[in-house]
Amino acid sequence: MENVSTQQFLDEIVQEEVQKQLIEAPQKNIQEDVVQEVQAGEQNVQQEEISDHIKGVIETLLFISEKPVTLDQIKGALETVSGAEVKAVIKVLQNDYQERKSGMTIIEIAGGYQMLSNPVYATYIREFYKTKHKERLSKPALESLAIIAYKQPVTRSDIELIRGVNSDGVVNHLLSKELLKTVGRKDVAGRPYLYGTTKQFLEYFGLKSLKDLPKLEEFPSLLPPEEVEERPVVNEKPKQEKQEQESVEEKKNESQ
Incomplete structure (x- = not known):
């Protein structure tokens, strides 16, 4: 009986150990699977971060370049x-821009890639440049504009009185460029238009307000004749002539 009991006891121990291993084995496998999944997830996250970084670099290079950028330049x-x-990253960027109807697009051109404005919005770009393009003004236009800026409101006759020439064409040109505007009529015979400067005038010359204009005294040609003071002329003898005169006087004194 004792031997049987011992054998049974040993069998029970073996059976318990087997059951224990059977229970722990799946748990161990599950833990290993979890660890592998976490590691794989970390690798995926790291890979996504690297991809986003590469995408950002390529996007930046295309944005700052005025000419097509080649693959070799990007790889460099x-x-x-x-x-x-x-190429794969550029394709992702192209799809991204297209899906969100971006104002920018990337096209393959002249052996490289270039970031350009989306043709869909070309109309708005033309309108923007139509109002913002800074055209260089001619000398007559600048003269007339200066007179109006300092003397406004003025009539065309006022401008012509100072300039001495007909200014119809110049004034019409400045009106078309929206640098001038009509601000009323003068209460005289014929009631001619009065002109003044516009907000575009301030933007063109980079002024905060008309108070930032240079002093009128710096432009005597814009002042009426009675306000222009003639600069006194100082009649000074040349230095050499003065020295010769002093030398003659010294000799006279010595002879006396």
């Missing part, structure tokens, strides 16, 4: 990225 900046990877 990134060093560790292949041409195929660069």
